Amino acid sequence: MRFGLALLLCLLAAGPAGAETLVASLSTSQVRITSNYTGSQIVVFGAIERDAQTVARAGPYQVVVTVRGPRQAVTVREKSRTGPVWINGPQQKFVQIPAYLGVFASAPIADIATPGQRGRLRIGLQASVNAPDITMDRGTEDDRFREALARLKIKELLFIEDERGTTFLTPSLFRTPVPLPVTAPPGDYEVDVTLFADGVLLARAGTSFEVIKTGFEQRLAEFSTEWAALYGLGTAAVALLFGWLATVIFRRD
Incomplete structure (x- = not known):
């Protein structure tokens, strides 16, 4: 009895077997949208840390970096043509779909993770859209x-x-450039980094960054939200003004 208790205490003291630790960081935590914004790029850097107890892997490490933008609701409509007119037909509404979704892998995703892993972890565009x-x-x-x-x-x-x-810059260091087009919406972006080897998920790390409007764009966005009625009237007035100026300029006598 005493021997069994002593063995259990020894096993608990030994702690869990060593394994890889994944560390991820970003080149910047904030992307600013200004009046001359034409798109941007951030870089995800990662490091795989091993300790003395980490077992050797038969194959190389593989990494998948998934970037998800702010969630939104989207309605997809199917249009059908009736004579010269196109009309809306059946539709499907999607909720909580990322406005931006980027998947960046170190190898073909089918070679990194099984279909079950891809569906469970939402790895790849197909797995995310088919969720x-x-x-x-x-x-x-x-x-x-x-x-x-x-x-x-x-x-x-x-x-x-x-x-x-x-x-991979070295067997344990990697980098992932993430392009952000000019249409990328403001909001919080989640970065999910998964580490695989030999078809097994070894570690997972997450970080985030934000895309924000600054300067005149930010003030205009705040005004349109806080003073929606005045913003609408002002937009209509500007449209009428430019319409009148166009008739004056291009008027033929």
């Missing part, structure tokens, strides 16, 4: 709406998947 909680599940009927959502976002450069977007 069951972003829209009402109607079986195969909503497949075309999910595909249309991904296609439109990719066209707007707001959904990106780059299977060579993460580069």
